[in-house]
Amino acid sequence: MPGWAHRCEQVFTGSLADIELVKRIAMQVQADLAIIGPEGPLAAGYVDALGSCGVPAFGPSRKLAQIESSKSWARHLLDRHGIPGNPEYRVFETNHDLQRYMEELGSFVVKPDGLTGGKGVQVFGEHLHSIDEAVEYAEAVLHKLQKVQVEERLEGEEFSLQTITDGETVIHCPLVQDHKRAFDGDQGPNTGGMGSYSFADFSLPFLEKADVNQAQLINERVIDALSRETAEPYRGVLYGGFMATGSGVRLIEYNARFGDPEALNVLPLLDTDFVELCLATSRGELARVDRAFASRATVCKYVVPAAYPDASPPGVRIATPSVDAGLEDLRWFWAACNEDDEGVSLTSSRSGAFVGIGDSVAEAYVVAERAAVELEQRNPGKVRHRADVGSSDVIAKRIAHMNSLRGACG
């Protein structure tokens, strides 16, 4: 059996779409708690189904998960409740006016209105090189999903705010900045995320206090609006993807779950027992939980197959990292590999991630970078990582970028 299945106590296989099977399994193992990680099962209603047979689940119900599964629903929700943060946008159900609106915006982004595994959004100037090409792409999306969103292209620095909530109480996680591009210097195609960092003060050095407050307030107001609109409490994580611009914070999108890699930055800092936290969230008792993250910085670095994000030949064996489990400041998280009696082999996806923890990002960087380099050296030509994630150079560039945008607006 592939992946890490044989490390599990019990493994069940079946279709993820088969909710009845999931319910039967939950009953059979007498589950105390289900933690629903990915967006697909949330959008399919796993939380509702498990709840109906008495199993508490960490994650929003199907209705509430629309905040991620429909980007237009999320934008409209903000508008209906007067919550700031939306860029200029329009949702199209036919191609009427599509071209005119694109021309009016000049620089824009085309977004399918559904889950696309992070592969649907196309940015004018990056993926789309002419209005004709953009119209063609938007029409293809319309044909497939009957809805397409076109929005103003924002310029700024992206960051993520994950807020854990039971619908009433909120716990904001430290802010994180992810690096989506495959290669150093933010070059190459987008990936699932090559690495990310967080600061010991839980903010990011290119943000002003007002930006942090605004992002937190937007998440809080959205949680409140969601609960009021659906008459159901939002329980789980609300992940806001934001862009700090020269004129304040804008919302890029919402996810209804922890981010990958962002979860790897924040969860090792959690002072509370994670399972207790999830249980309390699913029961609406988050107020009783001691909420604290250690005031430390993190740098997460994914190690990926050499050809990633392109396909790799299957079955390439790798020497595994030698992380001393007692080493508090370095963590290793396995990802998309297969393990069998002979060891570990690569797939075409990200192999695993190191997380360095330190009193400063500079310290955390050294810990994560050293570990990633060592693993690369033990597997020459097989794996690689981004050396620049969390480096002082990159962070200085982010700060300079924001300063220039603020100067231009000020």
Ligand SMILES: Nc1ncnc2c1ncn2[C@@H]1O[C@H](COP(=O)(O)OP(=O)(O)O)[C@@H](O)[C@H]1O
């Ligand atoms: N309005 C926008 N302006 C500029 N860039 C954007 C905008 N919307 C999305 N992007 C870029 O596209 C990426 C993916 O878009 P997002 O809405 O997060 O969709 P998904 O994560 O589902 O692919 C973002 O991380 C950001 O880099």
Ligand SMILES: [Mg+2]
């Ligand atoms: Mg996104």
